Amino acid sequence: MATVTFDEATRVYPGSDTPAVDKLNIDIEDGEFLVLVGPSGCGKSTSLRMLAGLEEVNDGRILIGERDVTDLSPKDRDVAMVFQNYALYPHMSVADNMGFALKIAGKPKDEIRKRVQEAAKILDLEAYLDRKPKALSGGQRQRVAMGRAIVRQPQVFLMDEPLSNLDAKLRVQTRTQIASLQRRLGVTTVYVTHDQVEAMTMGDRVAVLKDGILQQCASPREMYDHPNNVFVAGFIGSPAMNLLDVPVVDGGVKFGNTALPIPRDHLAEAGSRAIVGARPEDLTLSDDGTGLAVTVDVVEELGADAYIYGTSKTESGEDAQIIARVDGRTPPEKGAQIHLTPKPAHLHLFNAGSGERISV
Amino acid sequence: MTMTETSRNPTGTTDHGGGRAGRGDKVVATTAHTALTIWSLIVILPMLWTVLSSFKTSEEIHSSPFSLPKHWNFQNYVNAWTTAGIGDYFLNSIIVVAGALIVTMTLGSMCAYVLARFPFPGSRIIYYLMLAGLTFPIFLAIVPLFFLLQQMGLLNTLPGLIFTYAAFALPFTVFFLFSFFKALPSTIAEAAAIDGAGEWRTFFQVMLPMARPGLATVLILNFVGLWNQFLLPIALNSDESNYVLTQGMAKFASQAGYSVDFGALFAAVVITVVPVLIVYMIFQRQLQGSVSQGTSK
Numbered sequence: 001m002a003t004v005t006f007d008e009a010t011r012v013y014p015g016s017d018t019p020a021v022d023k024l025n026i027d028i029e030d031g032e033f034l035v036l037v038g039p040s041g042c043g044k045s046t047s048l049r050m051l052a053g054l055e056e057v058n059d060g061r062i063l064i065g066e067r068d069v070t071d072l073s074p075k076d077r078d079v080a081m082v083f084q085n086y087a088l089y090p091h092m093s094v095a096d097n098m099g100f101a102l103k104i105a106g107k108p109k110d111e112i113r114k115r116v117q118e119a120a121k122i123l124d125l126e127a128y129l130d131r132k133p134k135a136l137s138g139g140q141r142q143r144v145a146m147g148r149a150i151v152r153q154p155q156v157f158l159m160d161e162p163l164s165n166l167d168a169k170l171r172v173q174t175r176t177q178i179a180s181l182q183r184r185l186g187v188t189t190v191y192v193t194h195d196q197v198e199a200m201t202m203g204d205r206v207a208v209l210k211d212g213i214l215q216q217c218a219s220p221r222e223m224y225d226h227p228n229n230v231f232v233a234g235f236i237g238s239p240a241m242n243l244l245d246v247p248v249v250d251g252g253v254k255f256g257n258t259a260l261p262i263p264r265d266h267l268a269e270a271g272s273r274a275i276v277g278a279r280p281e282d283l284t285l286s287d288d289g290t291g292l293a294v295t296v297d298v299v300e301e302l303g304a305d306a307y308i309y310g311t312s313k314t315e316s317g318e319d320a321q322i323i324a325r326v327d328g329r330t331p332p333e334k335g336a337q338i339h340l341t342p343k344p345a346h347l348h349l350f351n352a353g354s355g356e357r358i359s360v
Numbered sequence: 361m362t363m364t365e366t367s368r369n370p371t372g373t374t375d376h377g378g379g380r381a382g383r384g385d386k387v388v389a390t391t392a393h394t395a396l397t398i399w400s401l402i403v404i405l406p407m408l409w410t411v412l413s414s415f416k417t418s419e420e421i422h423s424s425p426f427s428l429p430k431h432w433n434f435q436n437y438v439n440a441w442t443t444a445g446i447g448d449y450f451l452n453s454i455i456v457v458a459g460a461l462i463v464t465m466t467l468g469s470m471c472a473y474v475l476a477r478f479p480f481p482g483s484r485i486i487y488y489l490m491l492a493g494l495t496f497p498i499f500l501a502i503v504p505l506f507f508l509l510q511q512m513g514l515l516n517t518l519p520g521l522i523f524t525y526a527a528f529a530l531p532f533t534v535f536f537l538f539s540f541f542k543a544l545p546s547t548i549a550e551a552a553a554i555d556g557a558g559e560w561r562t563f564f565q566v567m568l569p570m571a572r573p574g575l576a577t578v579l580i581l582n583f584v585g586l587w588n589q590f591l592l593p594i595a596l597n598s599d600e601s602n603y604v605l606t607q608g609m610a611k612f613a614s615q616a617g618y619s620v621d622f623g624a625l626f627a628a629v630v631i632t633v634v635p636v637l638i639v640y641m642i643f644q645r646q647l648q649g650s651v652s653q654g655t656s657k
Contacts, residue, residue, distance in 0.1 A: 083550070083551060088548075152555075
């Protein structure tokens with residue numbers, strides 16, 4: 001077990017001008033579960049592969065513990081990886097798949113068998129040890145891939161979207177299992193996913209990447225309550241946060257037919273325009289006709305709650321989509337005109353130009 | 361293929377996927393099966409005739425060519441094996457073909473693996489050179505080959521023939537296995553690397569076993585091709601004690617002019633064909649695997 005440090009780590013693919021991963025700095029604590037999340041092509045997998053040694057590091061360093069592993073080959077890094085397609089050896093039995101690394105390391109047969117048995121027990125795979133991967137279901141294959149990593153007792157687990165080939169129900173189950181297994185084993189884990197729900201539910205900390213640049217690295221709660229910029233605000237949370245480009249007026253920002261009061265020094269930071277963010281659950285229906293006028297397009301009833309998907313005319317005359325969570329028992333009708341106001345305590349304000357957060 | 365057609369099908373074939381089991385499929389299936397049956401007969405009947413004839417005497421073959429042999433006599437096989445020297449030629453063929461296959465398969469799979477998986481400057485050129493070797497007519501190479509082997513002191517020797525065969529079979533082997541290795545998922549090699557396997561171990565213990573269907577296919581094709589090779593040994597292997605089966609057969613068939621011992625000749629043909637059949641049967645499943653590969657995850 002060890003810490004992991006990305007120190008200005010950069011990867012530029014040959015023939016490309018822009019780096020796939022640009023000066024990545026993350027310090028991962030011993031035993032921490034860190035999730036790298038972002039849209040496809042954001043460099044999250046590349047970062048993980050750099051840590052694994054499968055991808056060259058063009059600039060900067062990567063450390064595991066105190067050890068600089070930047071130029072070490074994968075086999076010398078003492079990391080185990082779970083691949084998206086599991087990458088099981090098709091011609092080997094489950095037991096051989098799990099024990100392959102130990103066999104290479106020259107461990108005695110008894111020890112290999114014992115460790116494979118232990119891992120199989122944890123993962124409920126004991127009945128399948130003699131089977132070939134072909135004869136396993138998707139979920140079982142996924143567990144074998146996990147087992148192959150566990151058996152190694154490595155310093156770091158690397159997981160590259162290990163759940164994306166499972167069906168929705170199994171994914172949710174396995175999500176919890178992986179998280180609790182990681183807590184139990186206490187092995188530092190770097191987990192890559194494009195699914196922000198996975199990121200929020202599993203990670204001790206979440207690192208959001210976009211275009212190879214780290215946007216924010218924080219605990220799920222912190223990330224949700226204080227997104228660093230517009231991108232993180234829109235990416236984290238489902239349904240997504242409402243983001244509106246609004247003009248700054250005296251003492252606040254304009255929100256529909258009202259002005260939301262904002263402290264003066266924050267307004268100064270914003271300039272003449274700002275982006276206001278409010279999560280769907282932080283918008284409330286106003287009875288007196290104040291706030292943002294919204295036409296209801298779709299009402300999604302979930303039982304306890306209902307989500308309203310509506311459109312609102314912005315200042316520039318464009319349609320902006322607004323999502324709000326309302327009481328599930330008395331949702332507005334489709335096509336109705338409603339007015340929404342945000343809860344002031346959960347208002348987010350971003351610079352209209354840079355998209356950076358203005359602390360509110 | 362309408363719904364009414366499926367409803368007219370009372371045998372419950374609907375679990376084959378509803379409207380799929382319609383009249384069009386039946387036509388295709390019937391045509392295909394007819395064609396395959398005819399083809400099978402074309403292949404099997406001459407072979408059967410050869411086997412039957414190999415148990416007959418020459419007179420019997422001439423008088424009643426299509427009847428069953430009166431006595432199942434193995435004398436033809438004894439004659440072919442010993443008097444005609446087919447036994448020695450058989451052994452020579454085995455040595456040469458086995459040697460050539462070992463060299464070809466080892467070098468070919470390694471070459472294809474490296475070309476398919478490791479980009480390096482010049483890899484394309486090597487690949488195209490291999491392709492060129494595939495298209496190069498062997499007739500043009502015969503005379504230079506003759507002098508080359510002569511200079512190396514390998515003319516009329518079995519090792520000389522082994523090397524020539526290996527060089528002859530290598531381009532096809534590389535070409536065939538290249539696409540096979542190319543199609544193997546690279547994550548498995550990466551998983552092996554993370555598990556601590558070096559390049560050699562990854563190749564021999566992980567990637568090569570995964571390419572087994574391809575290896576089997578190319579092995580069969582090479583075996584058949586080299587086993588039946590006639591031109592190269594005729595030109596490069598004129599020492600009678602080193603004759604391979606094809607040469608031996610030619611000699612056997614031509615030496616007696618018109619008074620050939622047909623029974624023994626058929627026996628010799630059977631002896632020649634049997635190894636090919638055995639190799640084919642052993643690797644047949646793998647061959648099917650290579651054809652159907654990619655249809656299942």
